[in-house]
Amino acid sequence: MGCAGSSFAKGEGNKKIRKPKPWKHSEPITRAQLVQKRDEFWDTAPHYGGQKGKIWDALRVAAEAELSLAQAIVDSAGVIVQSEDLTICYDERGAKYELPKYVLSEPTNLIPDN
Template identity: 70%
Template sequence: MGCVGSKEKGEPEPRGKRIRKPRPWKQEMPITRAEIKRMREEFWDTAPHYGGKKEIWDALRVAVEADLSMAQTIVESAGIIVSSEDLSCCYDERGAKYDLPNYVLSDPVNLKD
C-alpha cells in the first residue's frame, strides 16, 4: 500500500506532456502539396542555424513525420521537453528552444490538389 501518488517500482517517470495532433489551420493563400513539401524541406535545412542541437532538430523532424505513439517515444528518448502538446514549442535539456511552424506539423485545411 502506498500514497495516492505512488507508482509501481520501475514505472518510468513521464517527461513532459503527451503529444497530440496539431489543430487544423488555414494558409492565407491556398498552396499545393509540392509547395508545402518545399517549405518543409527549406525549414528543416535551415532550422539548426537558429540555435539548439542538430541532433534535437533531427529527432523533431522524425517525430513530426511519425505517428503519435512513435513521436512520443522519439521525443522521450531524445530528452526533448514538450512545452506545447502539438510539438510547436519544445526545449532540450539545456534550455534551448525549438519552435516549429504549423506548415511543418500538418497540412493546411485549404491545401490545393
C-alpha cells in the same frame, strides 16, 4: 541546484503529444509547395540554435511520424514538450525549438498539384 520551475522535474512525464489543431495557410497551397516549405525549414532550422545532430533531427522525424512513434522519439531524445502539438519544445540544456504548423500537419486549404 536550480529553481523547481526552471527545469523539467525528474520523474515527471513529458506532455503527451497531440495532433495540431486544424489551420489555414494564408493562401491556398499545393502539396509540392508545402513540401518545399518544409524542406526549406528543416534545412535552415539548425542555424537558429540548438543541437543539430540530436534534437533537430529527432524533431523532424517526430514531426513526420505517427503520434505514438513521435512520442517515443521525443522522449528518448530528451525533448521537453512545452506545447502538446510540438510547436514549442526545449532540450535538456534549455534551448528553445519552435516548429511552424506547416511542418507538423497539412493546412485545410491544401489544393491538388497541377
